[in-house]
């Protein structure tokens with residue numbers, strides 16, 4: 346059966362015009378840490394440790410980023426959902442990744458007076474645990490949401506191919522398979538439209554069907570009220586094709602990339618054009634910078650230009666409440 350794109354279900358404004366994007370807010374879905382070596386796979390430690398100083402376990406602070414999209418008809422989407430509530434993960438994994446108790450995504454939504462049940466669309470760049478875990482492990486907390494994931498990614502994740510087993514944890518896939526078919530939208534093609542002003546950009550590289558999510562047209566990103574970034578060429582939620590601002594270098598990639606040469610190819614072909622038209626990039630895991638417009642650099646390929654910082658973590662007291 347052909348899925349009905351969520352955009353066709355959307356109401357029009359009172360004037361009859363299509364809904365427009367009225368709010369774009371980057372959120373911290375999960376604060377965690379990642380091994381520096383796997384984050385900058387081909388880069389020697391003597392180099393990456395100068396711009397990303399590791400802790401005693403060779404780990405660097407990262408976040409799992411999310412993006413709240415609001416439309417003029419009152420509907421809302423989240424792009425990616427982080428790892429999910431901490432207590433749903435085994436103690437060993439929580440410790441290895443430094444995941445604090447609680448659920449950062451729920452706290453971040455609460456700052457906008459929202460909860461997961463207010464979300465109508467969850468758009469996933471791909472189905473790795475640190476992007477899909479939030480919606481998959483806490484599915485019952487998203488009773489109103491339709492899930493959007495590219496069909497190529499979905500098919501790889503549910504294929505049972507043992508080569509992908511570690512990339513797509515069984516509990517995440519089993520949970521997503523419980524979603525009724527009418528709440529799963531699995532678009533195809535290179536640039537499928539998802540909702541008014543929002544489309545997927547199939548990148549591959551990091552995973553078989555990894556997508557960036559493009560919000561077209563001049564946009565303003567805002568985080569925490571005061572902090573703003575204007576982007577004349579739209580906003581691209583890059584997911585893991587650009588996990589941090591350091592990965593703007595064409596030759597940098599992660600040890601988790603299924604097809605590293607495709608990651609390099611995607612950046613080589615797309616970054617010059619997107620930098621030129623003033624697109625703002627949201628990084629999947631950068632602990633310091635939510636988003637940036639970028640400019641070419643003769644030595645380092647591309648550098649952040651205007652940036653939107655990630656807010657400081659809440660105080661230890663505030664973060665140490667029980668699950």
Ligand SMILES: [Zn+2]
Pocket residue numbers: 471473476551585601
């Ligand atoms: Zn990933």
